[in-house]
Amino acid sequence: MHKNILEELTALVSRALVKAGLDKLPPAEIIIDFPTDNRFGDFTTNIALKLSKLLKRPPREIAGQLVEIIQGEIPESALKDSISQVKIEGAGFVNFYLEAGYFYDQLGKIIAQGKEALRLDTGKGKKVLIEFVSANPTGSLSVAHARQAAVGDCLANILEFLNFSVQREYYLNDEGNQINILGKSVELRRRELAGEKIEFPENYYQGDYIYDIAKEADKQKIKDGQLGDFAAGYILKIIKQELSDFGVDFDCWYSQKELAKSGKIEESFAQLKEKGFLYEQDGATWFKSTAFEDDKDRVVIKSDGSQTYLAPDIAYHQDKYKRGFSWLINLWGPDHHGYIGRIKASIEAFGHSPDSLSVIIVQLATIFRNGQPVQMSTRRGQYITLREILDEVGADAARFFFLMRRTSSHLDFDLEVAKKQSAENPVYYVQYAHARICSILRSADIKLKEELDLSVLAEKEELDLIKKMLEFEAVLNVCLVTCDPYMITVYLQELSESFHKFYDLHRVLGQGDALTCARLELIKGVKIVLSCGLELLGIAQPEKM
RNA sequence: GCGCCUGUAGCGCAACGGAUAGCGCAUCAGCCUCCGAAGCUGGUGGUGCAGGUUCAAUUCCUGCCAGGCGCACCA
Numbered sequence: 001m002h003k004n005i006l007e008e009l010t011a012l013v014s015r016a017l018v019k020a021g022l023d024k025l026p027p028a029e030i031i032i033d034f035p036t037d038n039r040f041g042d043f044t045t046n047i048a049l050k051l052s053k054l055l056k057r058p059p060r061e062i063a064g065q066l067v068e069i070i071q072g073e074i075p076e077s078a079l080k081d082s083i084s085q086v087k088i089e090g091a092g093f094v095n096f097y098l099e100a101g102y103f104y105d106q107l108g109k110i111i112a113q114g115k116e117a118l119r120l121d122t123g124k125g126k127k128v129l130i131e132f133v134s135a136n137p138t139g140s141l142s143v144a145h146a147r148q149a150a151v152g153d154c155l156a157n158i159l160e161f162l163n164f165s166v167q168r169e170y171y172l173n174d175e176g177n178q179i180n181i182l183g184k185s186v187e188l189r190r191r192e193l194a195g196e197k198i199e200f201p202e203n204y205y206q207g208d209y210i211y212d213i214a215k216e217a218d219k220q221k222i223k224d225g226q227l228g229d230f231a232a233g234y235i236l237k238i239i240k241q242e243l244s245d246f247g248v249d250f251d252c253w254y255s256q257k258e259l260a261k262s263g264k265i266e267e268s269f270a271q272l273k274e275k276g277f278l279y280e281q282d283g284a285t286w287f288k289s290t291a292f293e294d295d296k297d298r299v300v301i302k303s304d305g306s307q308t309y310l311a312p313d314i315a316y317h318q319d320k321y322k323r324g325f326s327w328l329i330n331l332w333g334p335d336h337h338g339y340i341g342r343i344k345a346s347i348e349a350f351g352h353s354p355d356s357l358s359v360i361i362v363q364l365a366t367i368f369r370n371g372q373p374v375q376m377s378t379r380r381g382q383y384i385t386l387r388e389i390l391d392e393v394g395a396d397a398a399r400f401f402f403l404m405r406r407t408s409s410h411l412d413f414d415l416e417v418a419k420k421q422s423a424e425n426p427v428y429y430v431q432y433a434h435a436r437i438c439s440i441l442r443s444a445d446i447k448l449k450e451e452l453d454l455s456v457l458a459e460k461e462e463l464d465l466i467k468k469m470l471e472f473e474a475v476l477n478v479c480l481v482t483c484d485p486y487m488i489t490v491y492l493q494e495l496s497e498s499f500h501k502f503y504d505l506h507r508v509l510g511q512g513d514a515l516t517c518a519r520l521e522l523i524k525g526v527k528i529v530l531s532c533g534l535e536l537l538g539i540a541q542p543e544k545m
Numbered sequence: 546g547c548g549c550c551u552g553u554a555g556c557g558c559a560a561c562g563g564a565u566a567g568c569g570c571a572u573c574a575g576c577c578u579c580c581g582a583a584g585c586u587g588g589u590g591g592u593g594c595a596g597g598u599u600c601a602a603u604u605c606c607u608g609c610c611a612g613g614c615g616c617a618c619c620a
Contacts, residue, residue: 036564046563052600059600090564091600136620178620284618295548302618309620335615337549363550364614405558410551410613417557417570425583426569432583440580478561490559493568504576504585545583 006032006474008079009043009096016069017047022062024054032096034471041087041095042467048092059092067094103466104454110469110525115532118472122480123164129320130156131254132331133243134171137236138182139207140385144333146246147411148362149386150402150538152331153248154485155360157536162480167325170250171316174232175257176309181205182235183228190214190227209235242386246395247538256312259319265307268315268350269300277349287314289345292354298342314346321352328357329483337361360483362407368414393418396539400427403537404489426493430530431542433496437527438543440508444520456518461502465522468498469529485537492533499526 009032017023017030025047035044048063055062067086074080085097110117132152135145156166173179185204189211192198200206213231222230243249259265269285272278277288283303287310290297300311320328332339344354367374367384374384389398397418404426405411417425457463475491508519531541 031561033561033563036560036566040564044563046601049563049600093564138620173620176620282618286618299618304618306618308618333615334549334613337614338616361549366613408550409558412557414557428583429569432581436581436584443580474561481561487561490568493559497568500584501586503580504582507580509580545581 005043005079005082005098005102008077009045012070012073012077012079013045013047013066013094015073016066019069019073020065022051022055022066025050034474035093035095038464038467040089040093041085042098043096045094046092048088048094052092060088063088063092063094070094100455100458100463103463103470104457106470107454107457107466107522107525110528111521114528115535118476118529118532120162120473120476122162122477123159125163125165126327127165127167127325128159128327128329129167129169129323129325130159130329130331131169131171131320133248134173135239136173136178137232137239138178138205139209139235140387141239141242142383142385143365143367143389143413144362146386146389146398147365147402148331148333149243149246149248150399151360151362151407151485154399154403154488154537155329155479155483157538158476158479158485158488161536162476164327167252168248168250169252169254172236172253172255172257174229174236174255175260179228179232182231183224183226185210186214186217186227186231187224190218193218242390245390246386247399254316256316259312259316264319265312265315268318269311272314272349275349287342287346287349289342292341292345292348294341294345310342310346313343317343317347317357318350321347321350326356330357330359331362332359334361334363358483360407363410365402365411365413368412369416389415396431397425397427399538400430400489403486406486407484426489427539428545430492430496430534431540431545433499434527434530434534435542435545436503437499437523437530440523441520441527442543444509444516452517452521453514454518454521456515457522459502459506461498461505462519462522465498465502465526468495469525472529472533488533488537492530492537495526495530495533499523499530 010030013030013032014023014027029050030045030047032043032045035041048059048066051057051062052059067088070086074083074086082098082102083096084099087095087097089095130152132148133141133145135141141149153168156168160166181203182205185200188198188200188204192200193211193214210231213234216234217227217230220230269278272287277291278300279286279288284299285301286297287300288297298310299308300314301307317328330343340359343359344357347357348354367389392415393401401413401418402411418427419425457466472491472495475487478487479485506519508523509516511519534541
C-alpha cells in the first residue's frame with residue numbers, strides 16, 4: 001500500500017518524462033489532480049499541455065509518448081496493482097484510472113486507523129505563531145472579531161493536524177491612549193452615578209457597560225488613576241469568557257504593557273538606528289520603511305515624545321522571531337491592510353524574509369436579520385456582539401457561517417437563517433448526515449463472524465462516496481496553501497451530499513451479512529471523515545439531533 | 546484621488562488556470578407499509594462591460610462600470 005498516491009503518481013510521471021527526454025519543466029510543474037468530473041478517471045495531469053508550447057509539438061502527441069512509457073513503467077512501480085488504465089483524453093490530458101481494490105484498501109485504512117489515517121506530516125513540527133483577534137480590551141467583541149476568531153482558530157486546528165507546532169496568540173493592547181480614555185469614561189460615569197452633572201465627550205466609550213464597570217469600581221474603591229487598568233482587566237475577563245464559549249482558547253495573551261516594560265522597544269530601535277533605518281525629521285523619529293517597498297516612511301516617535309502604535313509593534317514582531325517561530329501568521333481586519341507594508345518592512349529591516357509573515361485580511365461580516373442589514377456604530381457602543389450571536393444562534397452555527405465564505409470575501413450572516421433547522425442552513429445538512437450514520441449504526445444489531453470483504457461495494461454511489469472521502473487530504477492542502485479554512489465547509493457539504501445520495505438508493509441493513517457488513521464499514525468511514533472535518537471547524541458532531 | 550475586497554440563474558453562493566460552470570432558497574413535477582423526508586430525483590434559469598496573456602480564462606493582467614471598506618505624528 002502507498003502512503004500517498006499523489007506522490008507516487010508524480011514520481012511515475014517524472015520518471016517517464018526523464019525517460020522520454022522531456023524533463024524540460026521544473027519538477028514542481030508536474031501536477032497530479034482530481035479531475036473535474038470522475039468520468040475523466042480518478043487522477044489527471046495536464047503535463048502534456050504544459051509541454052506543448054515548449055516543445056512545439058501537439059499535446060496529444062506528447063501525451064501519447066508519455067502514456068506508452070508510463071505503461072511500461074507500471075509493472076515495476078509500487079502502483080502496479082492499483083492502476084487499471086492510463087488514457088489520453090480531451091485536449092491532451094493524461095488520465096489515470098484506478099482499480100477498485102485501491103479504494104477498498106484506502107477505506108480499510110481509514111476504518112482501521114481512524115482519523116490518524118487522514119493526517120499528513122506537512123508541517124514536520126515547524127513552529128508557527130498565529131496571532132488573531134487582538135481586540136483592545138475596551139468593549140465586547142464585535143462581529144468582525146468573531147469572524148477572525150473562527151477563522152484563526154480553525155486555521156490553527158488545520159495546521160496542528162498537518163503537524164505544525166502551533167501557538168495561538170492574542171496581542172493585548174493594555175495600555176496607551178484607548179485605555180486612558182476608557183479609564184476617564186468610567187471615571188465620568190462614576191461621578192454621574194454619584195449624582196454629579198457631567199458632560200460626556202463624544203470620543204469616550206458610550207456603551208452602557210461603562211456604568212457596570214463604574215459601579216464595580218466604586219464597590220471596590222478603585223482610585224481614579226487606576227480606573228483604566230481596572231476597566232481593561234474587567235473587560236478582558238469578559239472577552240476571555242466570550243472566546244472560550246465560542247470554543248476559542250489562546251495559548252498566550254501577549255501584554256503590550258509588559259513589552260513596554262521589558263525594554264525590547266528601545267532595544268529594537270537601537271538596532272534599527274545602527275542599521276540606518278531610523279532618522280529624525282520635524283521633531284519626530286521616522287522608520288525608513290520605504291527602503292522596503294512601503295509607500296512612505298512612518299513615524300515611530302511623535303514630536304511630543306510619545307510612541308505611535310507602530311513602535312511596540314515592530315518590537316513585538318521582532319520578539320516573535322526571537323521566541324523561535326519561523327512562520328508568523330497575522331489575522332487583521334480590512335482597516336489594517338495599509339499596515340502590511342510597514343510591518344513587513346520592519347521584519348525585513350531585521351533580516352527576516354517578508355514571506356515568513358503571512359498577513360491574512362479577514363473581510364467584514366454584515367449581520368442581517370430577516371434580510372435586513374443591522375446597522376452598527378462602534379463609536380456609539382451600538383453593535384452586535386459575539387455574545388449576542390452566541391446567545392442567538394449558538395457556537396456551532398456561528399462558526400460554520402463565519403467559515404463558509406472565502407476569508408477575503410465579505411460575508412452576509414443572516415441570524416434568522418442561522419437559527420433555522422432546515423436545509424437552508426448548511427451546518428445542519430452536514431450534522432444531519434453524521435447523525436443519520438450514527439442512527440444506522442445504533443440500529444445495526446450485527447455480530448458477524450464472516451470475513452469482511454469490502455469489494456462487494458460495487459455500486460456507483462458506494463465508489464463515489466469512497467472517492468469523495470479520499471479527497472479530504474487534498475482539501476487540507478488547499479487550506480494550507482491558501483491559509484484559508486473555508487474549503488473544508490464546502491467539502492463537508494459535498495461529502496454529506498454523496499452520503500445522502502447513497503443512503504437514498506441503497507439500504508445498509510438487512511442486505512445479507514456480507515453486504516450489510518461492508519456497508520456498515522463504509523458509513524463508519526464516512527463518519528470518521530465527517531467527524532474529523534467538523535472537529536477541525538470546531539463544530540459538534542452530534543449522534544442525535 | 547489612492548489602496549483593499551466583491552460582481553456567476555430572481556436571491557444567497559461554489560468551481561487549486563482545465564474537459565458538459567455546480568449547490569441551496571424560490572418555483573413546477575415526483576419519492577416514506579422499508580436504516581432519521583433536517584433527506585433524495587427531475588424541470589425552469591448563467592459568468593457586469595471592453596481588451597490582453599494562454600493550447601485552455603468565472604479564475605491571471607489592463608481599462609471601464611457598479612457595490613462595500615479603508616486611507617492619521619489614532620489604536
